[in-house]
Amino acid sequence: MPKFPVARSRADRAVPAGRVGYDLTASRLLLHTFQTEDAFEELLSTGQLLPDPDLAEPLFADAYAWMFREMDRRLPTSGDGALWFWARTTREYLVDSCRRNRGDVLLTCRIPRERMLLSHHWDWHCALSGIPHVLELPGESDDDYEARRDRIWDEVEDRKGAAGVLGKGFRDWPEDVRRDLERSWEQFLDPSTYGRWDTVQATAHALYAEDVVSAVRLDPR
Incomplete structure (x- = not known):
């Protein structure tokens, strides 16, 4: 049995009301990620979730390869590929993401800052566009x-x-x-260049069961 609560919810009710509470300076970052049911079952059965680098969009292979190299260079961890998280976004965007990820699982996590590489969500598109x-x-x-x-x-x-x-x-x-x-x-x-309201993403080499605060299975309809 997982040590965190697992609920089921309609997509529009999966995110609690009120301020989300992101803090990019915290020693353990509050993060959100959407994972498939298969990935969630892997996390439950093995205690960890590792990325599948084959899921990276081939059209943007060079940008992803650069991000993976930066993770290897800057983080104390290692691995193939990356798991992606929201490190700061709006509640409205999370709710909209729940609607677009019906049938998946919304994970709320707290992960040590040193295991995460932060990046500016919109500026990341410069790398994607070359x-x-x-x-x-x-x-x-x-x-x-x-x-x-x-x-x-x-x-x-x-x-x-x-x-x-x-x-x-x-x-x-x-x-x-x-x-x-x-x-x-x-x-x-570099987080020092981010504006107060900028959307921030984060990548990690692995997610462990002890990192998860809660999980919400999103109804497929």
Whole structure:
């Protein structure tokens, strides 16, 4: 029997009312993740859940490979692939996610901070799109930021064009272009750059039963 409560709920009633209570500075982070019923059964039967790297979207293989390398470099743990969590989002988004994950299991967890790699949810899309992440400077206007960002993006395209790799995948780009791009992505792994209301995700090499606070099986309808 699990040492945490397991409930069943309609998707629109699975998240308790009120403030969620995320705190990115806590020693044990409050996290949420949606897992399939099969994955949940694996957690219950073995006491742990490990990621399946084959589930990563092939179209974004380079971005995921970079994230996995950063996890290996920055975390005291190791493993193949990553489990994904919400480290800060709105209650409304969680409820909407429950609706989109009917039939799955919503897990509320508290995991030691050192086992988690935080990343800015929206800025992660720079890695998925293979474009530089450009951090907004203090006091910079929207127009100035967009102009500077566009110059940086255009510069990367010019370097790719000079190398004859326009339209080719990330792995075919010159090493110096890939290196500069990945360095720009490291900025969205730094929580000190996040705004107060920014949505934050987190990745880990494993989830253990003792990390779970509660589980809610979401009705399939």
